[in-house]
Structure formats: structure tokens, C-alpha cells
Amino acid sequence: MRADRLLRILLMLNSHQPVTANQLAERMEVSKRTIYRDIDDLNGAGIPIYAVRGQQGGFLLNRELRERLSFLNHAEIRDLFINRLPGPLIDLGAGKNFETALRKILEGLPVKHRHEADQLYKRVHLDPVHWFQEKESVPWLPAIESAMWENRCIQLTYSFNRRVLQPQIVRPYGLVAKSNIWYMVGATASEMDIHVYRVSQVQYVKVTSERFVCPKAFDLAQYWIKWCLEHEHSQAYSVIVKVPKRHVARVQEKLGNRIQHIDSPFTRNGKMVFNVHFLSEEDALGHLLQLGERVKVIEPDELGEKMVNRAKQILSLY
Incomplete structure (x- = not known):
């Protein structure tokens, strides 16, 4: 597009250095004649571009305009080029355009900042995917995104608990990427009937001609925070464990925010009691077995028994 050029x-x-017509033509992938015509049009629009003659000549903006275009400071440039496009947004097809936009900004930075920004591309990489977490297949994400931007209802076929549900009409209010997993937030029968759908569990999407208006009062970020708190609470599997003093730091590091409550001070025998929330019994087994002798399950009793049985099964292999 010409405006983009x-x-x-x-x-x-x-x-601060003149740029030749040849350099501009090569970068823009157009002829020198086109570049001269573009320069004339920019001058005609009131943008002062000067032609510097000589062997080192070329085109140059006047100093005042250059200073106005150099609007980013050191910290802003660093943050812009370090905090590049989050991984999940690449699923939306935004990666190529975003990288192109950053490169265009890079071209226009003052010389003193240009090298630093270019090095950030090469020396800092952000990987948003957790170790050992498989990337989910989301073939219907583009269709959902398209319907969301156009405010069109979708006919959605969804699977839940290994059962395919009957197709339903959903108004896609927004998309959320949590780690490497995509969710859609949408309404069905009414504005109050809002649900969260895991996009990888969508079996089929048909974008309809019916349009909707997303309520002005709906705040996607606030809704998601509230939903997460309610979801985590409803899914919580509570476990009470006792931890020797020498292992407390390691257990806190391993379990993180799963620890909901800590009894202190230490008990007389130098141990500490933790109340820990997991998503399920199997989730608790997996994490606590990794901690080995560092923790002892106090409640529930059946979990302690299952840990013993699981440990025996592991020993039997050796």
C-alpha cells in the first residue's frame, strides 16, 4: 500500500545521514522514479525533505522533524523490543505483521538506539511455553477470532468430559490465552449466561450471519479473574502435610501458590504444617511423590494410603 510505503x-x-534514492528504492522494492514521485508528494503535503548533493548526498528530513519523530527514549526502546509478541498470539496470525511493524520502527530509530534495538532481537528471547506442555491443536481458533471481530454469532459444537454436546448458538465476547492454552468467553441464551470454552475442545464452528452487540459493561479481564478464582476453588482438592524444618524452603519452592495456609510457629518436633490445594487427587499424588521424604500427608487418610501403594508399585519395578 502506498500510505504504508x-x-x-x-x-x-x-x-542524521542522507539516504539515497537507490537505497530507498531497494528497501521499498519499487523503482527510483516511484521514489522521486513519493518524495515530491511528501514535500507537497508539507513535510520538509531536502536533497543533499555530492558523493555522500541523498534525501534528509530537517532537524526539527527528525527530533519530533525520535519519540522513544532508551527505556521505551528496550521494553518494546524485549517484550515482543507473546507466543499464543502467533496462533492468531499476528506474528508476521507484528515483526514487520517492529522492523519498520527499527528503521526509523536514531542511529544511537538502532544498534541496541537490533541486538535485543538477537540476544533476548522469550519462550512462553511451559516445559513438557504439549501445544494444543486449535483448528477452529481463526473462525472464532473472525466471528469475534465481526460481532457474529457462531454455531458451536463442543466436547465436555469426552462427550460431544448438542450444537448451540454462542456470541464470542473474547479470547484468552493462559500459558499455551486458548479459551473463548461467550454468551448463549442471554447476556447473563456466559461460559468459558476451551478452544481445543471445540469440534466444529459455523459463523452465522446473525450479529450481536457485546455489552459495554462486560470486562473480559475482570470476568476472567473472577472465573479463575471460582474455578480453582471449585476444583480444589485440599491436603494437609507436615514438613521438616530443613525441607520447608524446598517444599515452598516446589508447591508455590498451591500452599493456601501455613501454621506457625514450628511444632515441637521441628516440623511445619501446610494446607495445600491441588486440582485433584491425582494431581496431589504426582506433586507430593516428587517431594519424597520431604513431606508427610496428614489428611486425607486415603491419600496417604495411595501414596504408599504408588511407592510400592514403583519399587516393584526395581
Whole structure:
């Protein structure tokens, strides 16, 4: 698009060194004749571009305009190029355009900042995916996203607890990426009937011609926080464990925010009691077995018995 090319020309000219017509033509992938016509049009629009003659000549913006275009400071440049596109958004097809936009900004940075920003591309990488977490297949994500932006209802076929539910009409209010997992928040029968759908469990989507209006009062971020708190509470499997003093730091590091309550001070025998919440009994088994002798399950009794049985099964293999 021509408007895009004109913006890129301005960004390239935002330096202290003249840029030749050949350099502009090569970068824009157009002819020199087109570049000269673009420069004339920019001048005609009131943007002062000067032609510097000589062997080191070329086109240059006047100093005042260059200073106005150099609007980013050191900290802003660092944060912009370090905090690049979050991994899940690549699923939405935004990755290529975002990287292109950053490169265009890079072209227009002052020379003193350009090298630093370029090094950030090469020296800092953010990987949002957890270790050993498989990437979920979300073939219907593009259709859901398209319907969301166009405020169109979708006919949704969804599976839950290994059972495929009857198709239903859903109004997609928003999308949420938690770690590497996509969720859709949408309403069915009424604005009050809002649900969260895991996109990987969507079996089929048909975008309809019916439009909807997302309520002005609906706040996706606030809804998600509230839903997470309610979901985590409803799914909680509570366990009470006793931990020797020498292992407390390691257990706290391993269990993190699963620890909901800590009794203190230490008991007389130098141990500490933790109240820990897990998603399920199997989730508790997996995490506590990894801690080995560092923890002892106090409640529930059946969990302690299952840990003993699981340990015996492991020993039998050796």
C-alpha cells in the first residue's frame, strides 16, 4: 500500500545521514522514479525533505522533524523490543505483521538506539511455553477470532468430559490465552449466561450471519479473574502435610501458590504444617511423590494410603 510505503520512507529518512534514492528504492522494492514521485508528494503535503548533493548526498528530513519523530527514549526502546509478541498470539496470525511493524520502527530509530534495538532481537528471547506442555491443536481458533471481530454469532459444537454436546448458538465476547492454552468467553441464551470454552475442545464452528452487540459493561479481564478464582476453588482438592524444618524452603519452592495456609510457629518436633490445594487427587499424588521424604500427608487418610501403594508399585519395578 502506498500510505504504508510513505510512512516507511519517513522512518528511513529519520536519521542524521542522507539516504539515497537507490537505497530507498531497494528497501521499498519499487523503482527510483516511484521514489522521486513519493518524495515530491511528501514535500507537497508539507513535510520538509531536502536533497543533499555530492558523493555522500541523498534525501534528509530537517532537524526539527527528525527530533519530533525520535519519540522513544532508551527505556521505551528496550521494553518494546524485549517484550515482543507473546507466543499464543502467533496462533492468531499476528506474528508476521507484528515483526514487520517492529522492523519498520527499527528503521526509523536514531542511529544511537538502532544498534541496541537490533541486538535485543538477537540476544533476548522469550519462550512462553511451559516445559513438557504439549501445544494444543486449535483448528477452529481463526473462525472464532473472525466471528469475534465481526460481532457474529457462531454455531458451536463442543466436547465436555469426552462427550460431544448438542450444537448451540454462542456470541464470542473474547479470547484468552493462559500459558499455551486458548479459551473463548461467550454468551448463549442471554447476556447473563456466559461460559468459558476451551478452544481445543471445540469440534466444529459455523459463523452465522446473525450479529450481536457485546455489552459495554462486560470486562473480559475482570470476568476472567473472577472465573479463575471460582474455578480453582471449585476444583480444589485440599491436603494437609507436615514438613521438616530443613525441607520447608524446598517444599515452598516446589508447591508455590498451591500452599493456601501455613501454621506457625514450628511444632515441637521441628516440623511445619501446610494446607495445600491441588486440582485433584491425582494431581496431589504426582506433586507430593516428587517431594519424597520431604513431606508427610496428614489428611486425607486415603491419600496417604495411595501414596504408599504408588511407592510400592514403583519399587516393584526395581
